[in-house]
Amino acid sequence: MKKTNFFSNALFKTALFVIVFSLGVFSVYYFFGQAESEAPEGESADRESPEDDVLESLETAPSVGALAPDFSLQDLKGQEIMLQEYRGRTIILNFWTTTCPYCIDEMPLMEALHLSDPEIAVLAVNVREGEGRVKSFIEEKELTFPVLLDTKANVAGDYLVRAFPTTYVVNAEGVIAAVKIGAFFDEEGLAQLVESARNN
Numbered sequence: 339m340k341k342t343n344f345f346s347n348a349l350f351k352t353a354l355f356v357i358v359f360s361l362g363v364f365s366v367y368y369f370f371g372q373a374e375s376e377a378p379e380g381e382s383a384d385r386e387s388p389e390d391d392v393l394e395s396l397e398t399a400p401s402v403g404a405l406a407p408d409f410s411l412q413d414l415k416g417q418e419i420m421l422q423e424y425r426g427r428t429i430i431l432n433f434w435t436t437t438c439p440y441c442i443d444e445m446p447l448m449e450a451l452h453l454s455d456p457e458i459a460v461l462a463v464n465v466r467e468g469e470g471r472v473k474s475f476i477e478e479k480e481l482t483f484p485v486l487l488d489t490k491a492n493v494a495g496d497y498l499v500r501a502f503p504t505t506y507v508v509n510a511e512g513v514i515a516a517v518k519i520g521a522f523f524d525e526e527g528l529a530q531l532v533e534s535a536r537n538n
Contacts, residue, residue: 399498402516402538406431406508409493411463411486414473419486422512424459428535429508430528432462433494436475438502440521445479447528452483458532461486465494465502509535 400407406429410420421429430448434441445462452460460483464472469487476485488494497506500519507516515535522528 399517400496400506400514402514404514406506406512406514407493407496409496411488411493414469414476414485414487419461419484421461421508424461424508425512426510428458428510428532429506430458430460430531431497431506431508432460433465433488433497433499433502433504434462435465435467435502436471441503442479443523444503444521444528445481447522447525448483449479449481450525451528451532460484463488463493465499466491505531507531507535509538513538 406421408421410418413419421431430451432441432444432448434444436442448460448462451458462481462483462485464485465488467487467489469489472485472487486493491499497504503518503521505518505522506514507518509515515538516531518527518531522531
């Protein structure tokens with residue numbers, strides 16, 4: 339009787355291990371599969387390996403302590419805007435699209451910062467969307483900070499943007515003080531990014 343109980347317990351433990359292990363493998367596969375399939379249009383749908391892309395961005399993108407790559411882009415008024423024109427001010431350089439929900443959530447926070455602190459320049463670089471679409475979005479949201487059109491993603495390429503939103507914080511000397519891939523979520527998160535520029 340004891341021998342039967344021993345083998346029954348061993349069989350039960352083995353079966354339980356196989357079930358738990360299988361569920362774990364399925365969960366990992368399902369998570370990454372869903373993350374890829376549910377990516378908003380224009381973000382990461384064409385990426386073969388999102389994990390590799392993020393790692394590549396972290397390793398090769400302009401990093402903290404480096405001079406921010408200069409660029410020239412048109413705003414919604416058709417004026418050419420150069421990054422170096424804002425030298426002497428802290429710059430919040432935000433790459434975004436209208437199809438990115440986190441980008442949309444951050445807009446009111448950046449607008450409040452733009453209106454409250456003249457020493458900070460908020461530059462929102464829209465990537466690969468048409469002027470009409472972007473202009474309608476900005477007017478609907480009643481945003482007043484400068485919005486630049488990176489229609490061919492050349493600047494996003496220089497900054498190796500792989501996800502939206504991506505935010506670079508540039509200090510008054512034109513040096514990158516912080517990089518945030520993904521949303522900063524709230525006012526406190528944005529304040530911490532600004533503070534990093536003042537301390538570096």
